[in-house]
Amino acid sequence: MSVDVVIVGAGFAGMYALHRMRQAGLSVRVFEAGDDVGGTWYWNRYPGARCDVESMQYSYSFDDGLQQDWSWTEHYAAQPEILRYAGHVADRFDLRRDITFGTRVTAAHFDDATRRWTVRTAAGDVETRFCIMASGALSAARLPNIPGIESFAGPAYHTADWPRDGVDFSGKRVGVIGTGSSAIQLIPVVAEQAASLTVFQRTPNYSLPARNAPMKPEHETHWKQNYPALRQRVREEMRSGTLYEYSPRTARETEAAHRDEEYEARWNRGGINFMHSFNDLMVDADANHTAAEFVRAKIKATVRDPKVAAALCPTDYPIGTKRICLDSNYFETFNRDNVTLVDLRATPIEAVTPTGVRTSEGEHPLDALVLATGFDAVTGALLAIDIRGRDGISLRDRWGEGPRSYLGLMVSGFPNLFTITGPGSPSVLSNVIHAIEQHVDWISDCIAHLDAENVATMEADRDAEDRWVDHVREVANGTLYPAAASWYMGANIPGKPRVFLPYIGGMNAYRKICEGIAARGYEGFVLTTKEPHHA
Numbered sequence: 001m002s003v004d005v006v007i008v009g010a011g012f013a014g015m016y017a018l019h020r021m022r023q024a025g026l027s028v029r030v031f032e033a034g035d036d037v038g039g040t041w042y043w044n045r046y047p048g049a050r051c052d053v054e055s056m057q058y059s060y061s062f063d064d065g066l067q068q069d070w071s072w073t074e075h076y077a078a079q080p081e082i083l084r085y086a087g088h089v090a091d092r093f094d095l096r097r098d099i100t101f102g103t104r105v106t107a108a109h110f111d112d113a114t115r116r117w118t119v120r121t122a123a124g125d126v127e128t129r130f131c132i133m134a135s136g137a138l139s140a141a142r143l144p145n146i147p148g149i150e151s152f153a154g155p156a157y158h159t160a161d162w163p164r165d166g167v168d169f170s171g172k173r174v175g176v177i178g179t180g181s182s183a184i185q186l187i188p189v190v191a192e193q194a195a196s197l198t199v200f201q202r203t204p205n206y207s208l209p210a211r212n213a214p215m216k217p218e219h220e221t222h223w224k225q226n227y228p229a230l231r232q233r234v235r236e237e238m239r240s241g242t243l244y245e246y247s248p249r250t251a252r253e254t255e256a257a258h259r260d261e262e263y264e265a266r267w268n269r270g271g272i273n274f275m276h277s278f279n280d281l282m283v284d285a286d287a288n289h290t291a292a293e294f295v296r297a298k299i300k301a302t303v304r305d306p307k308v309a310a311a312l313c314p315t316d317y318p319i320g321t322k323r324i325c326l327d328s329n330y331f332e333t334f335n336r337d338n339v340t341l342v343d344l345r346a347t348p349i350e351a352v353t354p355t356g357v358r359t360s361e362g363e364h365p366l367d368a369l370v371l372a373t374g375f376d377a378v379t380g381a382l383l384a385i386d387i388r389g390r391d392g393i394s395l396r397d398r399w400g401e402g403p404r405s406y407l408g409l410m411v412s413g414f415p416n417l418f419t420i421t422g423p424g425s426p427s428v429l430s431n432v433i434h435a436i437e438q439h440v441d442w443i444s445d446c447i448a449h450l451d452a453e454n455v456a457t458m459e460a461d462r463d464a465e466d467r468w469v470d471h472v473r474e475v476a477n478g479t480l481y482p483a484a485a486s487w488y489m490g491a492n493i494p495g496k497p498r499v500f501l502p503y504i505g506g507m508n509a510y511r512k513i514c515e516g517i518a519a520r521g522y523e524g525f526v527l528t529t530k531e532p533h534h535a
């Protein structure tokens with residue numbers, strides 16, 4: 001088979017890319033490992049899975065009919081509803097006919113002579129001019145390297161590979177390893193069903209109340225009546241691809257009492273907006289400390305057992321530098337009689353045994369195990385594919401000391417290969433659907449330009465790429481983010497280079513940079529023209 005464009009992945013990025021490429025008159029084939037569309041929302045079916053961007057904004061903006069017709073039932077949509085939305089989009093734009101499901105891409109090799117890519121799958125090879133990697137930033141699930149993990153006799157589930165028919169934990173002694181965002185969503189729900197729940201925590205996390213609720217009709221109407229203007233405002237003014245109330249004030253210069261009033265008001269309204277209470281929280285350690293202290297006081301006021309409360313309080317990294325979590329009754333859940341917190345810093349795991357988890361303190365008997373242990377973020381899914389560019393050079397080698405990319409969109413030496421929400425782009429620091437739309441629109445305009453100018457290949461210029469990588473690092477180093485051993489830094493994967501993976505300059509600023517580069521004739525890219533046709 002030979003096509004103009006191969007797209008890897010049929011999540012929100014792959015679906016929109018397919019739609020745009022098709023509109024441009026290109027032939028497209030999408031490969032997707034899952035049996036249907038939805039990407040992260042297809043795989044992450046664990047109880048309590050929910051988006052932490054509000055529904056009216058965590059949705060496509062490219063088609064007004066779509067955004068007017070679809071109704072969200074909750075302020076923050078749960079996984080089943082988001083998956084239904086993905087399915088609706090696939091139906092509405094008749095996407096599935098160009099998607100090969102149940103098929104993982106294993107390799108993509110560029111041929112210098114033909115200037116085409118060969119994409120390898122279990123279903124055979126496909127030749128293509130362009131490759132679009134829509135393989136997701138949080139899609140390569142990671143199993144913990146704990147001795148004996150294979151020996152557990154009961155069922156074990158990773159949150160990102162959850163059985164389609166769900167799991168009944170009634171009457172079971174359940175263990176959860178991990179206390180990241182996935183665990184924080186899952187724990188309150190499983191605690192209500194299981195006979196007992198044992199939470200194995202290595203690093204406590206900061207979590208804010210979501211205050212999720214059924215969709216308020218007036219909120220939905222407000223958004224639907226003003227979508228064009230509101231989306232435009234997000235595009236122009238918002239760092240994070242989501243409409244938040246960014247404060248113009250610093251915490252440092254605000255009196256303690258007023259500061260706490262602001263935190264309290266935002267805590268009570270719920271959501272990530274709390275993190276925008278002041279504009280210096282992510283750049284000034286003292287300012288950050290005031291927000292962290294506020295959250296620690298809330299944890300201590302919520303959790304009745306002071307020892308458990310203390311163990312749940314993060315103390316050794318600034319708030320927000322590991323992905324901030326949103327929850328519904330997470331800390332409250334530790335007041336239940338059937339929930340036990342095991343602080344792995346005090347009593348580390350020694351092994352998983354056939355009947356439970358053994359820590360330095362003894363065995364915790366379990367019937368079922370949940371691994372909420374996260375992902376090889378941002379680069380994991382790309383490097384799982386054997387990608388080879390010019391002269392057979394592999395992406396794995398090129399990125400041996402950390403990812404190098406121009407704008408998070410293209411890599412030098414890998415012509416005509418685009419990454420969506422790739423390393424060096426705002427990616428996971430933005431409302432991801434918003435970031436996806438910006439990338440896909442830019443790529444689609446770019447391909448139209450290449451065709452109009454008779455261009456055969458385009459790739460990042462090595463110097464421009466180096467400058468961008470330096471810029472990404474400098475901007476990150478101007479913040480508190482690198483202070484935490486987070487998955488943003490690759491720190492959760494043994495041996496992964498410590499590089500701040502996303503671009504933190506803001507989605508609005510990033511969009512302008514990309515637009516400027518395109519307007520200046522794709523500055524920083526190397527374009528080679530096709531040989532003229534001979535009559």
Ligand code: NA7
Nearest residue numbers: 138144145178179180181182183202203323372373374375
């Ligand atoms: P995260 O945020 O990476 O959380 C993984 C959790 O698992 C975290 O608490 C880890 O502790 C813990 N973990 C990992 N390995 C181990 C071992 N070996 N022993 C004990 N604990 C371990 O993943 P999530 O799925 O929760 O969330 C990822 C993102 O997806 C989220 O931010 C949203 O954007 C969506 P650690 O902190 O490493 O000490």
